[in-house]
Every structure is written in C-alpha cells, then in structure tokens.
Amino acid sequence: MYFDPGTGSLIIQVIVAGLAVLAGYFGIIKGRFLGFFKKGKKNDDAINDGETKDDDEL
Amino acid sequence: MMVKQKMMMNSDGIREYGSFRDPAGRVYWVGDSVYREVNSLYFEQYDKLMESGLYDELVKFHALIPHEEVYRDEKYITIRPQVIPFISYPYEWSFGELKDAALVTLKIHRRAMKHGMILKDATAYNIQFVNGYATLIDTLSFDNYTDGDAWGAYGQFCRHFLAPLLLMAYKDFTLNRLLMLFIDGIPLDLATSLLSGKGGMFARQHIIWHSRSVQRHNSDGKNKNKDSVKRISITKKQHLALIDSLIRGVESLKFPHKDTEWGTYYSNTNYDDSSIRSKKEILNRYLDKIQPGTVWDMGANDGTFSSIAVSKGAYTVAFDLDPVAVESNYDQVRINHSTMLPLVLDLTNPSPSIGFANRERRSISNRQRPDCLLALAIIHHLAISNNLPFDMIAEWFSSLSDCLIIEFVPKEDSQVKLLLATRRDIFPDYSVEGFEASFLNYYSIVEKEHIQGSKRILYHMKKRN
Numbered sequence: 001m002y003f004d005p006g007t008g009s010l011i012i013q014v015i016v017a018g019l020a021v022l023a024g025y026f027g028i029i030k031g032r033f034l035g036f037f038k039k040g041k042k043n044d045d046a047i048n049d050g051e052t053k054d055d056d057e058l
Numbered sequence: 059m060m061v062k063q064k065m066m067m068n069s070d071g072i073r074e075y076g077s078f079r080d081p082a083g084r085v086y087w088v089g090d091s092v093y094r095e096v097n098s099l100y101f102e103q104y105d106k107l108m109e110s111g112l113y114d115e116l117v118k119f120h121a122l123i124p125h126e127e128v129y130r131d132e133k134y135i136t137i138r139p140q141v142i143p144f145i146s147y148p149y150e151w152s153f154g155e156l157k158d159a160a161l162v163t164l165k166i167h168r169r170a171m172k173h174g175m176i177l178k179d180a181t182a183y184n185i186q187f188v189n190g191y192a193t194l195i196d197t198l199s200f201d202n203y204t205d206g207d208a209w210g211a212y213g214q215f216c217r218h219f220l221a222p223l224l225l226m227a228y229k230d231f232t233l234n235r236l237l238m239l240f241i242d243g244i245p246l247d248l249a250t251s252l253l254s255g256k257g258g259m260f261a262r263q264h265i266i267w268h269s270r271s272v273q274r275h276n277s278d279g280k281n282k283n284k285d286s287v288k289r290i291s292i293t294k295k296q297h298l299a300l301i302d303s304l305i306r307g308v309e310s311l312k313f314p315h316k317d318t319e320w321g322t323y324y325s326n327t328n329y330d331d332s333s334i335r336s337k338k339e340i341l342n343r344y345l346d347k348i349q350p351g352t353v354w355d356m357g358a359n360d361g362t363f364s365s366i367a368v369s370k371g372a373y374t375v376a377f378d379l380d381p382v383a384v385e386s387n388y389d390q391v392r393i394n395h396s397t398m399l400p401l402v403l404d405l406t407n408p409s410p411s412i413g414f415a416n417r418e419r420r421s422i423s424n425r426q427r428p429d430c431l432l433a434l435a436i437i438h439h440l441a442i443s444n445n446l447p448f449d450m451i452a453e454w455f456s457s458l459s460d461c462l463i464i465e466f467v468p469k470e471d472s473q474v475k476l477l478l479a480t481r482r483d484i485f486p487d488y489s490v491e492g493f494e495a496s497f498l499n500y501y502s503i504v505e506k507e508h509i510q511g512s513k514r515i516l517y518h519m520k521k522r523n
Contacts, residue, residue, distance in 0.1 A: 001178050001179075001201070001210045001211075002079060002080045002081060002082070002178070002179075003079065003179070003214070005208075005210035005211070005212070005213060006213045006272055006275070007275040007290070008213075008268070008271035008272030008273065008274060008275035008276065009212050009213030009216070009268065009271070009272060010208050010210075010212075010290040011271050011275060011290060012263075012267055012268045012271040012272075013208050013209065013212050013290075013292065013300065014208070014290060014292055014296075015263075015267070016263045016264065016267075016268075016300060016303075017208075017292045017296035017297060017299060017300040018296060019263065019303075020296070020299035020300045020302070020303035021295060021296050021299045023299075023303060024299050024302070024303075057119070058116075058119040058121050058162070058165040058166070058169060
C-alpha cells in the first residue's frame with residue numbers, strides 16, 4: 001500500500017467483518033426457516049467464497 | 059503493435075498532475091493521448107492482472123478502462139489507456155452516480171479476490187463515467203491478496219463513498235460537495251457529527267464506530283514498543299462477508315425524494331407543446347449545421363435538449379444546478395448508456411482547481427474546450443436572479459467555446475415576470491437590444507429565430523477572432 005490504512009480502520013474492520021459473517025449465518029437460518037414453508041424454493045447462502053453466481057454481471 | 063521507441067514521461071510527456079501518490083506508476087500526456095508508465099516494482103501485479111483473466115473480465119463488464127501495452131523493457135512498461143471523454147469529480151456527481159461508483163469499486167474488489175488480488179485503494183477519483191458506466195481508470199490499483207489480509211482501503215472507501223452517500227441520503231443531497239473541501243474524503247468524525255445518529259446500523263458500524271476507532275488509535279505509531287502495533291488480519295470469509303454487506307448497504311441507500319425548484323421544469327407547463335417542438339426543431343437545425351463533436355449544455359435540467367446533441371453524435375456534458383434534475387437525467391443515461399454525462403454545476407460558482415498547488419483536480423474551464431455550448435433558458439437566471447451583467451456572461455462563455463447556442467428570454471416572458479415579482483426591476487439593459495449589444499463584443503450572430511408560441515429567441519453565435 002502506498003498510504004497509511006490507519007490502525008483504527010483496520011481494527012474496526014475486524015469487528016464489522018465478524019458481524020457481517022454473523023449476519024450472513026442469520027440470513028441462512030432465516031432463509032432455510034422460511035424455505036421450509038415454501039416448497040420447491042431454494043435457499044441461497046448469504047456468504048459466498050468469491051464465486052459470483054452469475055457471470056453475466058460483475 | 060509495440061512501439062519500439064520508449065516513451066519517457068519526463069522527456070516526451072506532460073505529467074498528469076493528479077497522478078503522483080502511487081509510486082507504482084505515473085500518468086502523462088503526449089498530445090491527445092494519455093500514457094501510464096508502470097515501474098518494475100509493480101510488474102508482478104500488472105502481469106497477474108493481465109494473465110489471470112481479471113483484466114478481461116473487468117473490461118467485459120465496462121468496469122475497468124481498457125488499455126494497449128505499447129512498450130516494455132526490464133525497467134518500465136508503458137500502457138496507453140482509452141481516453142476518458144470528460145473527467146469529472148465526485149463533488150459534481152449526482153447521488154446515483156456516486157452510488158454506482160461505490161458499487162463498482164466494491165464489486166471490482168470482490169471479483170479481484172476471486173483471482174488472488176485486491177484493490178489497494180478506493181478513492182472516488184479512480185472512477186470515471188464512460189457512456190453511463192462507472193469505470194475504474196487506475197489500472198495499477200490492484201495488489202496481490204494473501205489469505206488473512208484485511209482491506210487496507212476500507213477507511214478510504216468509507217470517507218470517499220459511504221460518508222457522502224449517507225449524508226446525501228439522510229441529511230441533504232448536496233452534501234457530496236463537501237468532497238471539494240476534503241481532498242481525501244469526508245473525515246469520519248465530521249460525518250458522524252452531521253449524520254446526528256441517522257443512517258441505522260449501516261452508518262453506526264462504518265461511520266460512527268469507525269470514527270471512534272480511528273480517534274482512539276491515532277497515536278498508535280508513536281508507541282515505541284512496535285509489537286503493540288500488531289498485524290491485523292481477517293479470514294477470506296470475513297473479508298468477503300464485509301464486502302457483501304457493504305454492497306447490500308450501499309444498494310439499500312435511496313435518493314431522498316424532494317420537490318426542487320427546477321427538478322421537473324419541463325414537466326411543468328412552462329412551455330406549451332408547440333413551443334417545445336419549435337425549440338427542438340430550431341436546435342436540430344443549428345446542430346446539423348455546426349456538427350459539434352463535443353457539447354456542454356450549461357442548464358441541461360433533465361437532459362431533454364442535451365439528448366438532441368447526443369442524437370447528432372456529440373459527446374455531451376449536461377450540467378445543471380439542480381441535483382434532482384441531474385439525478386433524473388442520470389437515471390436515463392445509465393439505462394441507455396448514451397454519450398451523455400450529467401453533472402451538478404452552479405454556473406455562478408463552478409468547480410475550481412483544487413488539491414496540491416491547486417493543480418490536482420482541474421477547474422471546469424481547464425478540462426476540455428467543447429465544440430459548442432448550449433445556454434438554453436438560463437440567461438434570465440444568470441442576469442436577473444444573480445445580477446450578472448450580460449458582458450461578463452458573454453466573456454466567460456466565449457472563454458469556454460467558440461460556438462454558442464443561446465436562448466434569450468425577454469421580460470415579457472412569464473418566467474422573467476416570476477423572477478421580478480418579488481424584487482425591484484433594476485435591469486434597464488435587460489432587453490434584446492442590450493443582450494445583443496453585449497454579446498456582439500465577443501460573438502457574431504450567425505442566425506437567430508423566434509421560438510413559436512413564445513417571445514423567446516434562439517441564437518447561434520460564433521466567437522469573434
């Protein structure tokens with residue numbers, strides 16, 4: 001990096017990234033719970049591993 | 059085709075003054091072509107960008123400016139990126155433009171991680187608009203990603219994108235103008251203060267908590283025990299979850315609906331149908347005669363008449379003071395991907411030159427010389443609402459372009475009567491005679507026509523030598 005990222009920015013990033021993972025898990029659980037009542041509908045994982053689902057968009 | 063002669067920035071080119079912070083390379087101009095010189099310390103990342111498939115994918119989605127490699131030796135690579143038709147800055151963008159710029163930055167970063175790379179910076183000045191696409195113009199923005207790396211540009215992203223977007227969405231849609239005052243983005247403590255608690259959990263995490271963390275750790279580098287400043291890491295899963303949550307948060311931000319003075323100008327009954335048709339028909343003929351390659355519409359509103367210039371093949375910058383009108387115009391441009399760039403601009407206080415030595419970001423006057431200016435339905439606002447003498451308006455317009463299409467709106471017009479309804483008429487020279495006498499000091503009148511159904515006159519003028 002050619003500029004100072006700032007320790008404060010990096011530290012808060014750990015916290016918000018952790019919250020984002022938790023929010024993702026809650027999203028999965030919620031999706032599966034609601035999907036239980038909607039037959040034939042797939043549940044999408046809230047967290048992906050960098051693979052975009054649709055190569056027709058960025 | 060490789061150019062065998064090496065182009066050196068210092069001997070052949072004129073440095074692009076806004077390109078100096080990143081030692082990986084420099085931008086310079088040779089004539090009308092722009093070049094980027096890549097230093098050998100960046101060869102590894104550049105080659106990975108090109109060979110991994112990331113470059114091809116991003117260019118395919120109009121997310122990265124394409125370039126041609128014109129020279130390579132052991133010390134330098136020279137690339138020639140596609141020239142951007144008009145450079146604009148985030149303090150001139152509408153809410154939608156800033157939002158799209160933020161989203162493309164995040165999505166590029168996410169896609170780069172798929173190829174083992176990341177964006178090492180997230181400055182709004184790395185994004186430009188090309189035919190309605192928000193596009194990254196800094197090809198050297200990519201760095202290698204190692205699992206565990208946190209996003210070093212997260213703070214910059216929050217200052218350049220999130221802070222102004224949240225302020226525009228929750229407080230006032232003109233607050234991105236603060237980016238003109240703060241060259242490296244709106245400080246998070248200022249954004250926290252101005253937001254006053256608005257913005258929900260999204261603002262709370264990325265602005266308020268973030269600001270507190272920055273203030274708390276401001277002096278960490280002064281701690282003589284360097285072990286206390288530890289390497290901070292997050293897993294790839296956490297990193298991607300952060301980016302996805304930022305994308306969702308930005309996507310959820312909405313332009314606040316507000317009726318403004320000029321936001322729906324052409325939807326109101328200021329013109330009847332025959333007047334609009336007549337004005338369009340005259341403008342069509344003038345533009346057919348001039349055949350401009352580039353046009354600036356100085357009071358474009360929602361782009362109704364700028365679109366005529368676009369239909370003639372002109373690259374058109376559509377300026378307007380009213381952010382609602384510009385937003386409405388951009389909504390169409392991003393769908394149609396036309397050669398129009400809507401921007402917010404106050405003609406009585408246009409963007410100045412700012413940054414280091416007042417040369418980093420250029421004033422409006424120093425960015426381009428358009429083939430033609432359109433000044434439709436604005437002369438009365440400049441002369442009466444803003445007390446600008448005709449000769450000063452003519453002098454400034456003539457400094458911008460040699461060709462002018464301008465609409466004179468006389469005192470008998472209902473819009474001028476409205477402007478004078480609550481103030482004294484101190485404009486004895488505001489007449490056709492006064493207008494022509496002033497403008498003839500700078501222009502010759504090529505032709506003029508009355509707009510049917512109104513007392514307005516549309517002029518085609520050419521700058522005097």
